[in-house]
Amino acid sequence: xxxxxxxxxxxxxxxxxxxxxxxxxxxxxxxxxxxxxxxxxxxxxxxxxxxxxxxxxxxxxxxxxxxxxxxxxxxxxxxxxxxxxxxxxxxxxxxxxxxxxxxxxxxxxxxxxxxxxxxxxxxxxxxxxxxxxxxxxxxxxxxxxxxxxxxxxxxxxxxxxxxxxxxxxxxxxxxxxxxxxxxxxxxxxxxxxxxxxxxxxxxxxxxxxxxxxxxxxxxxxxxxxxxxxxxxxxxxxxxxxxxxxxxxxxxxxxxxxxxxxxxxxxxxxxxxxxxxxxxxxxxxxxxxxxxxxxx
Amino acid sequence: xxxxxxxxxxxxxxxxxxxxxxxxxxxxxxxxxxxxxxxxxxxxxxxxxxxxxxxxxxxxxxxxxxxxxxxxxxxxxxxxxxxxxxxxxxxxxxxxxxxxxxxxxxxxxxxxxxxxxxxxxxxxxxxxxxxxxxxxxxxxxxxxxxxxxxxxxxxxxxxxxxxxxxxxxxxxxxxxxxxxxxxxxxxxxxxxxxxxxxxxxxxxxxxxxxxxxxxxxxxxxxxxxxxxxxxxxxxxxxxxxxxxxxxxxxxxxxx
Numbered sequence: 041x042x043x044x045x046x047x048x049x050x051x052x053x054x055x056x057x058x059x060x061x062x063x064x065x066x067x068x069x070x071x072x073x074x075x076x077x078x079x080x081x082x083x084x085x086x087x088x089x090x091x092x093x094x095x096x097x098x099x100x101x102x103x104x105x106x107x108x109x110x111x112x113x114x115x116x117x118x119x120x121x122x123x124x125x126x127x128x129x130x131x132x133x134x135x136x137x138x139x140x141x142x143x144x145x146x147x148x149x150x151x152x153x154x155x156x157x158x159x160x161x162x163x164x165x166x167x168x169x170x171x172x173x174x175x176x177x178x179x180x181x182x183x184x185x186x187x188x189x190x191x192x193x194x195x196x197x198x199x200x201x202x203x204x205x206x207x208x209x210x211x212x213x214x215x216x217x218x219x220x221x222x223x224x225x226x227x228x229x230x231x232x233x234x235x236x237x238x239x240x241x242x243x244x245x246x247x248x249x250x251x252x253x254x255x256x257x258x259x260x261x262x263x264x265x266x267x268x269x270x271x272x273x274x275x276x277x278x279x280x281x282x283x284x285x286x287x288x289x290x291x292x293x294x295x296x297x298x299x300x301x302x303x304x305x306x307x308x309x310x311x312x313x314x315x316x317x318x319x320x321x322x323x324x325x326x327x328x329x330x331x332x333x334x335x
Numbered sequence: 336x337x338x339x340x341x342x343x344x345x346x347x348x349x350x351x352x353x354x355x356x357x358x359x360x361x362x363x364x365x366x367x368x369x370x371x372x373x374x375x376x377x378x379x380x381x382x383x384x385x386x387x388x389x390x391x392x393x394x395x396x397x398x399x400x401x402x403x404x405x406x407x408x409x410x411x412x413x414x415x416x417x418x419x420x421x422x423x424x425x426x427x428x429x430x431x432x433x434x435x436x437x438x439x440x441x442x443x444x445x446x447x448x449x450x451x452x453x454x455x456x457x458x459x460x461x462x463x464x465x466x467x468x469x470x471x472x473x474x475x476x477x478x479x480x481x482x483x484x485x486x487x488x489x490x491x492x493x494x495x496x497x498x499x500x501x502x503x504x505x506x507x508x509x510x511x512x513x514x515x516x517x518x519x520x521x522x523x524x525x526x527x528x529x530x531x532x533x534x535x536x537x538x539x540x541x542x543x544x545x546x547x548x549x550x551x552x553x554x555x556x557x558x559x560x561x562x563x564x565x566x567x568x569x570x571x572x573x574x575x576x577x578x579x580x581x582x583x584x585x586x587x588x589x590x
Binding site for chain 1: 398
């Protein structure tokens with residue numbers, strides 16, 4: 041019917057349209073989620089939403105007024121969890137990255153550490169939670185359910201991300217820079233920390249931000265270890281609320297105000313994670329330009 | 336092949352170097368005279384760079400690299416000393432300019448002082464000024480020492496690296512093909528600079544460019560396949576080579 045050239049052209053156009061359509065399908069969930077969260081979550085945003093603690097659940101029977109203010113205790117809990125988790129995962133991840141890049145060289149041990157980190161990053165977060173649960177129930181049963189144990193689990197999740205991204209960042213510094221420093225009689229440790237690490241700092245920061253973004257959205261280990269409080273927590277051995285837990289709480293609740301709060305928390309979480317991702321990408325682009333120009 | 340009437344600064348004795356199991360240089364014996372320019376020439380892959388990297392113990396920083404034999408600096412074996420102490424006494428300039436890209440011109444030059452001690456601002460200022468003047472860069476950067484090192488041209492970056500090496504106050508300056516990434520004008524400037532530096536420093540320069548060796552050095556070592564073929568005054572080596580191999584190489588029959 042058609043000649044060969046025509047068939048080719050038709051096929052080419054057809055495939056272009058088809059692959060274009062898949063792109064649209066990929067993007068639909070992203071924008072739908074953002075749109076829905078912005079619509080439903082945005083409507084509860086107010087000053088009180090960020091400062092007030094989670095209200096009582098409302099219903100027609102009890103006559104409690106349906107307040108959607110707010111998620112203050114969840115924000116506080118999330119910040120608390122992330123700060124604690126960063127406290128363990130950043131120094132350890134960074135130390136392991138420095139060892140693997142600056143001291144490990146080609147050694148099999150350094151490669152084994154990197155591979156172990158990759159495996160760890162593939163461990164489901166609920167397994168990380170279960171691990172901390174099992175560990176603490178044996179050694180420190182009093183704090184099994186606490187913001188401390190929750191943050192340990194988040195730390196385990198953050199650790200491989202911090203390590204691998206820091207490793208990548210350290211490797212972007214050209215070898216010639218290490219040689220330049222060593223040839224000046226600067227010790228290996230000072231070269232690693234004060235020249236290579238300082239040069240790679242924006243990349244390392246990117247890794248830390250990305251790992252925080254990842255941990256901020258985690259709910260599974262917290263459901264196990266740090267669940268059940270609506271109030272701000274005061275010490276590390278008490279249970280905290282978090283934004284991710286608030287979403288779970290609201291989504292499974294029959295109270296209309298809790299559902300609204302859950303959407304608000306979801307929107308807030310999306311904004312935080314998106315913000316962290318964008319900032320880290322900007323930082324990374326700037327560094328790449330700097331070293332690209334260098335040696 | 337001792338060179339009479341000159342003080343020996345570095346005495347390379349039976350030096351061999353390996354990368355893993357493969358041998359790069361073998362049984363090298365050279366006496367580097369004090370405050371003179373010694374050139375190391377030879378075709379690509381003959382071990383010139385490996386040799387020079389053994390003189391400040393940088394070779395051993397490569398994974399699986401190994402050195403045998405000894406290198407005496409003022410009669411002391413480098414390989415019995417602390418490597419960082421050795422590298423402060425024996426500075427090095429590399430093939431490609433390698434300034435610290437995140438640092439300013441000033442901070443690049445002052446890096447060896449700042450990282451190896453706690454100098455006062457006055458000491459650092461004085462050392463940076465001296466080093467930049469010695470590297471013939473001061474006039475070009477005097478108004479912008481706080482500008483990023485990467486804002487300089489390739490030739491200027493290489494002189495910055497020379498200044499940085501000099502700021503550490505070394506006794507010997509090793510140069511590993513310092514002009515190979517530069518244009519002819521920048522090359523001429525570096526060569527002129529080498530002529531001045533030998534008043535204060537012992538210079539060892541690796542070059543694949545025989546004319547350059549003839550222009551800048553008093554002594555030349557010719558390496559071939561990891562072995563020292565001939566070592567002597569540059570003039571003798573180029574005009575009256577003792578070895579057939581040297582003659583073939585300098586007349587361009589191979590290499």
